[in-house]
Amino acid sequence: MEENKKHTQIQSLLVGFSIIDRIAKNGSPMKFNDIHSDTKIAKSNLYKYLNTLTNLGILYRDKENGYYSLGSTLIQYGMAAINQEDLISKVTPFLHEINMKLKETTLLTVWTTNGPMIVKMIHSHLGLNLGGQVGTILPISSAAGKIFATFMQHPSTKSWIKEELSKLDEKTQKQLTIEFEKIKKDNISFANEALAPNISSCAIPIFNFEKELLGSIIVVGFEKSIPHTVENELSQYLLRKGKEISAIFGFKE
Structure with a gap:
């Protein structure tokens, strides 16, 4: 039982960090469709993840072109x-x-x-x-x-x-x-x-x-x-x- 607890993970956190990791490794800001294409996350869910990460300052969304990059909080x-x-x-x-x-x-x-x-x-x-x-x-x-x-x-x-x-x-x-x-x-x-x-x-x-x-x-x-x-x-x-x-x-x- 104890061994199982050690390996328990929160799936939503893993998904969130996969988005962050993809944008970080891209080396330049990414648009929504490219993130969706790379991560294969359903669009409705991806919107929620991106909005949450942006509100926390983990990601930054350029208001002019909508591109996402790493945010000030993460830095x-x-x-x-x-x-x-x-x-x-x-x-x-x-x-x-x-x-x-x-x-x-x-x-x-x-x-x-x-x-x-x-x-x-x-x-x-x-x-x-x-x-x-x-x-x-x-x-x-x-x-x-x-x-x-x-x-x-x-x-x-x-x-x-x-x-x-x-x-x-x-x-x-x-x-x-x-x-x-x-x-x-x-x-x-x-x-x-x-x-x-x-x-x-x-x-x-x-x-x-x-x-x-x-x-x-x-x-x-x-x-x-x-x-x-x-x-x-x-x-x-x-x-x-x-x-x-x-x-x-x-x-x-």
């Missing part, structure tokens, strides 16, 4: 789980400062077992959607992905790197390996079209007093507006900001 739970609230509050003013300087979308990412995840976003002055949102997991080919592949010391990092590299051809794998060595020396990374066509990004690391990677700040925009070399004046500005932010967490060169 707050995630941040509590990985204990990054303090990081976000301390880094946010710098995100705004960098955003004002470069006038491009500025992001903060932290490590999760699935890879680097966007946890804070300050949009560009033009309000453009550049291929990511809060909750998006970034690939190893992105500027942030390269930072984490280079500096992150975590048991899950090696398996993530192995899995991500397996998706790429041999030539690209070799190029990334060479690039990781340069990033280790320069403390800045660059990427082209990792999130969307004609979109570039650059990223800097945030370290603590033990030079452990806490997160990464990324600037994303159209190719012409984003620096591509460490010598660029904007790259040097970002490197100075990276040192300033890391100093708050006790980092000293």
Whole structure:
């Protein structure tokens, strides 16, 4: 009898989390019909689940197009789980400062077992959607992905790197390996079209007093507006900001 109790599960919770899981893994907002097609949940029941999850803030429904994405409550739970609230509050003013300087979308990412995840976003002055949102997991080919592949010391990092590299051809794998060595020396990374066509990004690391990677700040925009070399004046500005932010967490060169 006791053994049966241990395996008893609430079916409605399993269904609700299957919806959340599908939207999270999709990587971009989903419309009702796509969720229905993927989950095979009866439309009448799916409406109820989506309304409940939206009211709780677990999901967010865009009023203009009706698309569903992860909501603020779920993201707050995630941040509590990985204990990054303090990081976000301390880094946010710098995100705004960098955003004002470069006038491009500025992001903060932290490590999760699935890879680097966007946890804070300050949009560009033009309000453009550049291929990511809060909750998006970034690939190893992105500027942030390269930072984490280079500096992150975590048991899950090696398996993530192995899995991500397996998706790429041999030539690209070799190029990334060479690039990781340069990033280790320069403390800045660059990427082209990792999130969307004609979109570039650059990223800097945030370290603590033990030079452990806490997160990464990324600037994303159209190719012409984003620096591509460490010598660029904007790259040097970002490197100075990276040192300033890391100093708050006790980092000293």
